[in-house]
Amino acid sequence: MPELPEVETTRRGIEPFLSGQTIARVNVRESRLRWPVELPDHLSGSVVKSVARRAKYILIETATGALIVHLGMSGSLRVVAPNDAPRLHDHIDIEVKHGQWLRYNDPRRFGSFHFVEHPSAQHWLLKNLGPEPLGNEFSGDYLFATSRKRKVAVKNHIMDGKVVVGVGNIYAAESLFRAGIRPSTPAYKVSRLAYRFLAEAIREILANAINVGGTTLRDFVGSDGQPGYFKQSLNVYGRQGEACNVCQAQLKLQILGQRSTVYCPTCQTFSGWKRPVC
């Protein structure tokens, strides 16, 4: 389940392989992804100028436009040799002139491929996205300002891509734990101070995960394309019923916005002015 750190790790992994190279051909074996894959013929022969990222979208930018790739829930990209037989769910090959191919695999087909002519930021998938969590626009004050009239749970607020991008279910839960905030607290009830802790927690946790992912980059090419740093220590996600790492209280499960949410009932009580001890 690629979250932002995995997408960024993927981007870093494929960038040196694609940048400056000419796309020889794009072979779509299965076009039924989240939206039908329709790519223009003129992709063949274009030179890749850069491999960028916006939210969880990977932007492969060429002279004539940009390929917008989303990994969905189960998508991955890996570099393979041309004679490498496609495996189950290997849906798309991007054949690069220097020999090796970039291969997209996605069992659940929640991912997507689009091509858009410049400027890609105006594409309908990208134009309504909120700021990057690791960028300068994002801060506790920003979260506070955007939440004043919002009654949704604070967890749903930070998972809303129009508010801030790249905070998925796992990192939302972990950030709220780090900040000591109860996930179900209505967004408008969370204080400016609490949002400052939360924004800092989001930045630290995402940045750390990207760093950890970076250490596995050497295994990226030729592997299964999974960054594989997922075993990183999680304090709450997936740990319902277990003991809190900080206070030993039993972690609780709550469904918020159709998403499982685990939190510590003791540590996560902060929404106002005084942060709890643990």
Added chain:
DNA sequence: ACTGGCTCCTGAGGGC
């Protein structure tokens, strides 16, 4: 303008 619920899909995991 907001909000919650639905949807796509497959594989993992639990129960028997």
Added chain:
DNA sequence: TGCCCTCAGGAGCCAG
């Protein structure tokens, strides 16, 4: 061992 059932999850879409 094997089958069946349930559920997870990103994010756009739509109805209320």
